[in-house]
Structure formats: structure tokens, C-alpha cells
Amino acid sequence: MTSIRNLLQREIFTPKEERLLGIVHVWKGGKKKKNSILCAAVTSELPVQISLVKVKSDRGQYKQSTCWAMEDLMLVDGKDAVKDTAEFDFHLDKVYKWVASSPSEKIAFMTCMWKLNQRYLQNKVKFINISPDILQETQVLEAEVGTGEPAGEGYQQLTVKEAADIELLMERSELAVSDAQVFAQTLSTDLQVLDKANIMAIMESEKQVSQLVQLIDEGLMEVLCLENTLRVHDELLRSVKEQMDSIHKSNYWLQVIDNNQKKLQREVTYLADSLTLNDEHVWALNYGSLDTTEHVEACSIAAQALSRCANTSLAPEHRKLQGVAEQLIKFESLRQNFEKRFVSHLNKIIVLQGMDQGAAPHEDGADLVLPQHTAFHQQLLPYVSLMGWLRNSNPVIFNELYKVYADNLGKLYEKQMKDVFDLARFKVCGFKDSKRLGFQDSLDRATPSSSNLPRPRLRFSTTDRTEVDMARRVVVDKVLELVLTELEPVCIAEQEFLTSFFWLEEEENKQNLFAETTFNKRCSEAPGSYKSMYDELEAVSDPWVSGVLGSVELELRSLVSLCDKVYLFSCLYVLKRTSQHLAINQNTPCASFLNAVLNHTLQLGKRNFQQCIEILYQEIENAKLPKKVKIGILPFVTRLKDFVTLAENVLENTEGRGDVDKAYNKLFYAAFNSIENMALQTLKMPLNVVMMVNFHHIYTFLLEMKVPSLETTRKEAKEKYSQHLELFVTTYLGLPLEKLNEFFDGVKACVAHGIKEEEVHFQLAYSKQELRKVIEKYPGREVRKALEMLYRKINRQLSEENLLQQVVWRAMQEDFIRQYRVIEELIERCYPGSGISLEFTVEDLLQYFSAVTCCSPR
Secondary structure, three states, X not given: OHHHHHHHHHHHHOOOOEEEEEEEEEEEOOOOXXXXXXXEEEEOOOOOOEEEEEEEEEOOEEEEEEEEEHHHOOEEEOOOOOOOOOEEEEEOOOEEEEEEOOHHHHHHHHHHHHHHHHHHOOOOOEEEOOOHHHHOHHHHHHHHHHHOOOOOOOOOOOOHHHHHHHHHHHHHOOXXXXXXXXXXXXXXXXXXXXXXXXXXXXXXOHHHHHHHXXXXXXXXXXXXXXXXXXXXXXXXXXXXXXXXXXXXXXXXXXXXXXXXXXXXXXXXXXXHHHOOOOHHHHHHHHHOOOOOXXXXXXXHHHHHHHHHHHOOOOOHHHHOOHHHHHHHHHHHXXXXXXXXXXXXXXXHHHHHHHOOOOOOOOOOOOOXXXXXXXXXXXXXXXXXXXXXXXXXHOHHHHHHHHHXXXXXXXXXXXXXXXXXXXXXXXXXXXXXXXXXXXXXXHHHHHOHHHHHXXXXXXXXXXXXXXXXXXXXXXXXXXXXXXXXXXXXXXXXXXXXHHHHHOOOHHHHHHHHHHHHHHHHHHHHHOOOOHHHHHHHHHHHHOHHHHHHHHHHHHHHHHHHHHHHHHOOOHHHHHHHHHHHHHHHOOOOOOOHXXXXXXXXXXXXXXXXXXXXXXXXXXXXXXXXXOOOOOOOOOHHHXXXXXXXXXXXXXXXXXXXXXXXXXXHHHHHHHHHHHHHHHHHHOOOOOHHHHHHHHHHHHHHHHHHHOOHHHHHHHHHHHHHHHHHXXXXXXXXXXXXOHHHHHHHHHHHHHHHOXXXXXXXXXXXXXXXXXXXXXXXXXXXXXHHHHHHHHHHHHHHHOOOOHHHHHHHHHHHHHHHHHHHHHHHHHHHHHOXXXXXXXXXXXXXXXXXXXXXXXXXXX
């Protein structure tokens, strides 16, 4: 170990100006033995830095593997403080588990670590499961630190006084420097003399010690006498204490008796005050009228007083008193009698309100007006305080009273809602149309999923269908707005009344929180199960209001389903109107039930919207070519245009357009595919014409609508129509100066074979005479005649698109002029100075195109 330590000091730590203080051979616990040496070293310079270094041996050479600062060491775990074991743990950046080569090596290293922690780190590192033998080194280390002596060294540093004494001694001795052996012998002789003198002094002090012992014996006798005196005094004090304790005990029992009398007086006063009910209150509870506001208020005050008396806080001992028991029985009898009288009175009022027949059935021209229940509410509101008393006094009777109200007023609301919604349904489709559409009033109210029934396929001409759709569109929008406008004040007023009359403020908050949590959970678990989620949300959202106005949502669903059957795009108006009313009532107090109904209706409208999109998608996907009609703008393109126009007009400034934008992209994607498929199938019209006409129509429509989400679609439509426009122009215009183009194709071939451009006219086939013969075949009148024939042909193909005709004709004009200029340029390069030119100019061509456009019949 000593040789290894010296070797490590020389090779690793001396170059770093560090001093090696302790080493231990270790390997990782639980793994194959790979010996390493764990070293503890300190720096030579101040401030002292302590480091832990792991050294590995590589072919006889020692190399530093890992180094940690001892300041980063948090815990040293010796594993067992009693049993000698070679295992220990260091908690640095992670827990390092090591096994020493022997327990003695581990103990030596732990001792070194303990001393370093005491001297330099002020016990910062925590040591656990360490042998007490190591901890005892603390005292030695503290002594070394106090004297300035470093730990682990065999010599102590001389103090200033010791150094001065040694210098003085060496100055007095002449042999200190010349003969150290003689000087040491002299010092030894002097030391023996001093020891002899000390022994003689000790022997002389024995007499003084004997005298001191005698004095101590005399002192002990005096102490014994003093103790006897103190014992007598203690007995006297004990007697006095017993007498004082007896006096205090007597005073204590007198104080207890006085306190008990005061407590008894307080208890009797408390029971008398708390259990005494005023005679006026007793009379009001037994005989007070419940018909006038003043008497109802007096009964309410008496009922509250009765509740305070009956709910007085009593200990079990109080209830055993006969007077208390009699008072409680009296209070219970009063409560039951008044409760019976009050509940009977309210039952009569509620039953009479429920028997109200309301307005007579509506005629066709009658307005959609829902009767208000303000008078009913005003009649019951004086009893609000008594309802609060009944809620706390007897919750069972309170809930039964609500059931009576919900049963009677619920039937009245159901009848009134049926009348109003019957009129709304009649206005939407009329009696005859309702039979044709298979509408059954009771079935629609009983099954909210009636929107899943197949829609009728009505056959109209295009003009008639447009007029019918516009009329139904207006009626559906107007009826939905009128119905929601009538429902809004009725639902809010009824919820306000129920909240006040049945004291629902606290329960409403709990139900709303529970409803939101339940609905969100079900949405995340099963996004597609709309019906179950709606039913569950309806059941927990506001059961008190739902018990009275439960028919509202069923009737509204029935109306929405009917509108969806009457007019395919009615879902747009449902989304618009429900969103508007939701935004209006979002922060309105007591509108939670109305908002829940509107939310359910909005979700139903979204489902119908998705079904509508699916129907349009299927129409576009399954579109067929018309057999007898000329193919131009395809019917589903017009249908898609009408839908987008209507949706943008209806849903303008409406929040949540994500579903609409997705629907647009889906429909236009299907439309693009169908246009390309049908263009490939048709034999009556060229493919480029069908593609160009329909994509141009979509492009111009989207350019006019300026829908941000369809910008990519618009660019794609423009790209496709431009591509097919170019192909159309190339196909129909072709080479209008065919002979000239063939002639100059030959000229270009000669140039390509290496003949210079200015020498081409020496070729016999491309001489100036041949060029003049070809030019004579294309006078101006022939060019104009060819353009007139081409325009009539284009007019036949594009008769439905006047704007597209102009675009195509302008493109052909530009292409013709381009070909003309190419020919003119070749004449100038290959026939310079010949004076040969075409018989018409660019200005003549522009005049021909303009004249053909103006003169040709449309």
C-alpha cells in the first residue's frame, strides 16, 4: 500500500500540486471484479480543495478515471455500524456502490474521510452506519485543529514561546552547536535535577495535606449539625403546608358550588328564552290566513320563529327534562299542522293554475305567440320565504310539492308548446305538405331522431324548384326566429321563478358543474354517441327546470327535423339562429336551461348539416351525364354554387366556421374529380371544352365570393381552366396559315442543316418566287372568312358562357398574332431586301377579330 501510495502521489497528484491523504482498493458491488483505487487528496494552496479521484490501472500504468469534488458528496453510508463489512456507498451525482478489498482498508479510508469532513467541510457531509471507533477520532482532530497541528502528521509545530526558550537555552550553552551530544547529555542531567527537586517538594507538602484533611473532618461535623437543624425546619413547613392545603380545598369547593349555581341559572335562562314561542306566532301558525300578503308575511315570521325554537341546540341531558320534552312535542305539533295547512293551500293554487286552458287553437294566419305565466308567478312569489322554511323543515314534502307543480304546470306547458309548435309546423309545410311528407306529430315528439327518416324527393322544373326553395327558405328562417324569440322569455322567466320559489341557487351551481363534467367526459370517451350524450346531459343539466319545461326540447327537435325534411338546407338557418340566441343569452342569469336546449339544437343542426353535406357529396360523386341536353355547365356545379352562396349569406359573421370550411373543401374536391371523370366520358363535347367551361365557372364564382378558406381551391380552378384554355386554343386555332407554316418549317429545317439564313432563298424549293406563290393564297378576305368560321364554331361550343367566349377569343387573337410575327421575322432574316411581306398587317388582324366579334350573331 505504501509503495502504491507513493507511486500515485508521484505520477498523478504531485503534477497537480495535490497531497494524497487516503486510498482504498474498490470495485462496483454486484458486478464482475474490476479493481480501481479510490483516492482522497487535498490541494497545497489555499483555499484547500478536497477531491475524490478514481484511478484505474492500464497495463501497469495508473490513470485518472473520474474526479469529484468532496463538496458534492452528500452522504457516506457504511452499511453496518456494528459488523465489519467491506461495502460502502457514496451519494454524489448518483449513488455509487463500492466494495473495498478488506474491512480494514475501508475503516482507514472512512477515518480519513471523517477527519477531512471535520476539518475542512464543517460536518457538511453526513455519515451513517459508521463504526463508533471512527467517530472517536473527532476529539483528536479538534485538538489538532486548535493547536494548528495538521492531522495525520507525527510532529507538532512549536509555539512562539517554546521557540524563544530553545533559542535562549542554546545561546547560554556553548556546546549547543559544536557538540550536540554533550549538549543533549547536559540537558538530560539538568532534567534529572529538576525531577529530584519536584519529588522533594511533594514530600514536604504531606504535612500540609494532613492538616487539610483534619479541617475537612471538622467541616463535615458542622454540616451534620446544619442538616439536623434543616430537618426540624422542614417538619414545621410541612405542617404549615397541610393547613394551607386544607384552607385552599375548602375555598375550592365553595367556588365550585358558586359556579354550578351560575351555570344552572344560565342553562335555565337559555332554555326558557330558546323554547318560548310568542302567543301571536302560535295563533298565526294555527289560524293565520294564507290568502293575503300581510297574513302570509306574519305566518312566515312565525314559521321562522318556530324553526329557531325547534332547532335550539340541546344537549342529550336537556332532552331528558320533562318541560323541554313537552315544549318540543308542542313545537312539532305546531309545525305539522301549519305544514299541512300550507301545503294544502299551495296544492290548490297550483292545481288551479294547471287547469288553465290557455288560448284557443291557432288558425293558419294566426301569429306564433307563446302565453306568458307572469300572473301565475306573481301569485306564488309571496310564499317564497315559507317555501324556504318548508325546504329546511321537511325536504320530502318540499320535493313532493315540486312534483305537484311540475306535473300540473308541465302539462299546461306541454299543451301550450304543442299548440305553438303545431302552428309553426303548419306554417313550415302546410297541411297537405305535411301529409305528403309523412309527418306525424306524436311520433316526432316521441322520437327526437326523426331527422334520420328519408327525405322526400320532389320533382319540379328548375324554375319552379328555385321558387319553391326560396319560399321555403324564407318561411323556415322566419318560423325558427319567431319560435326561438317566443321561447326565450318564457324559459328565462320560468327558470327565474323556479330558482327563487324553490331556492335553487346552490343546487343550480352544483348541477351545472356536474353536467359540464359529465358531458365533457362522455364526449372524450365516445365522440360519436350523440343521442346518449344528449339524453344524459338533459338528465343532469337542470332537472328542476326540465321537469316543468321538458317538452320544449322535444318540440324544438321535432320542428328542426321537419324543417330538414321540407328544405334540405334548413340546417344552415338552424345553425344561424341558435348561434345568435346562444350569444345573446350566454351571460344572461337564469338562462342555463335555455342555453342547454339551444346547445342541443345546435348539435342537432350540426348533425343535419353533416348529413346535408353527405347528400351533396353523394350527388356530386354519383352525377351522370345528361342524355338529351347539351353539355355545358354541369348541374352539380350549379348546385354547389347555390349551396356556397346560400351558406355564406346565412352564416355570415357566425362563429365556428370550421365545419363549414371543411365541408367546402370536401365538396369542391369531389366536384373537381367528377368534372374530370365526366369530361372523359362525354362524346358530345370535347374534353377540353367541358373542363374549361366548368373550371372557369368555379373560378369566377370563387373570385366573386372571396371566401378565405377556398383561396387554394380558387387557385387550383384557375390553373386547371388556364391549362385547358391553352389546349383548346391550340386545338381549334391550329395553324390558320397552314401553307405558310409548312413553307417556313422547311426553311427552319434548312437552317438547322447548316445553311445560312441569308442563303436559304437560293434553294429552289424555298426561292422568293415560291414564297410569293404561297403568300398569294392568303389574302386578307380569306383570313377574315376563316376567322368567322372559327368564331361560329366557338360560339356553338361556349354559348352558355359569354365571358368565357371573350376570354377564348382574346387568347386566339394573341396566338394568331404571335404566329404572324414569327413568319414576318423569318422573312426579314431569310429574304432580306426582297420586299416580300404578307398581304395583311397586325392592325388588319386586330380589325378582323373585332369585326367578327361585332358582326357574328349571338
